[in-house]
Amino acid sequence: MKQMSHIPDENVKSSVDEMYRQYLNIETIEELYRQAVMMSHALGWELSERRHLLPDREGNNVDPLIYPPCHFQELSIEGNLVYQFNYEGTLPLYMKNKPYEDKIRSYYQGAMIEALEGRSVLKFDQAFIYVCHFFSNLQIRDLDNRNRRHLINAIRSAQIIEDDRWEFVEIMDSGYLDPQKRNRIELFITSRENAMNLVKYVRDKMRNNPEN
The missing domain is CATH 1.20.5 (Single alpha-helices involved in coiled-coils or other helix-helix interfaces)
Structure with a gap:
């Protein structure tokens, strides 16, 4: 063999x-x-x-790069009230770190309350929340990885919505390429019946006036 x-x-x-x-x-x-x-x-x-070692937001020398302010404006779309808040930067990712999450939540809530200082706002019993993420480039990003809970909690703290349970709010996210190459958030709140009008308004605005 x-x-x-x-x-x-x-x-x-x-x-x-x-x-x-x-x-x-x-x-x-x-x-x-x-x-x-x-x-x-x-x-x-x-x-x-x-x-906590960073400059105090209530001081006279607030650094807008460290503590970017939140800008607020009131809109009327198809005769319906819309609140708009603009935040610089992207929403943070989810992270299981309570002290860090507490600080981030405090920033978003504090910045929104500052933007509303001296203003009287109405509460939406049935609200539509539209979160528009503007990105500086086409790098791959998943919207569901962004922790929008901080924005929702800020809206609730400002008493613009009755509650954040599903019975009271409807939420939508969209992503856009920012022509000015800035990472930022445009947050809109309106009534549920005005939802489609609001989405159309934002999309038409981006299509017709992309620089705004």
């Missing part, structure tokens, strides 16, 4: 080598991902711990 050779077939050896290289690559990617998650949590903790 002819003795079988123990020399591995070159094709088999090549395939095994390639599988091993792919395995090592996956291991490397997983390790980098773990490190990135750990760094994100560490960064969130450090920011939450040190944010």
Whole structure:
């Protein structure tokens, strides 16, 4: 009987080598991902711990780059009342870090209340909330990764809505490429029956006057 050779077939050896290289690559990617998650949590903790050291928003020398203000205006669309709030920057991502989340929530609520200072606003019993995300470039971003809860809580704290339960609010998100290459949020609140008019207004505005 002819003795079988123990020399591995070159094709088999090549395939095994390639599988091993792919395995090592996956291991490397997983390790980098773990490190990135750990760094994100560490960064969130450090920011939450040190944010109180930044300038006081109520002081005379507020830095708008550190504490971008929220701008408010009242609109009438098809004869219906609409409140609009503009925030600089993108909404933060979800992060399981309570001190960091508390600071972020405090910023969005405080900035909205400041924007409404001295104004009288009406409360919507049945509200439509339209969150428009404007991005500086076409980098891939998922809207469902953005923590819009901070905006909803700010609206509720400002007593513009009765409550944020599903019986009282309807929410929609849209993303737009910003012509001025700025990351920002335009937040609209109106009555539910005015929802489609509001969405059409924003889309027509972007189509006809993209610089605004």
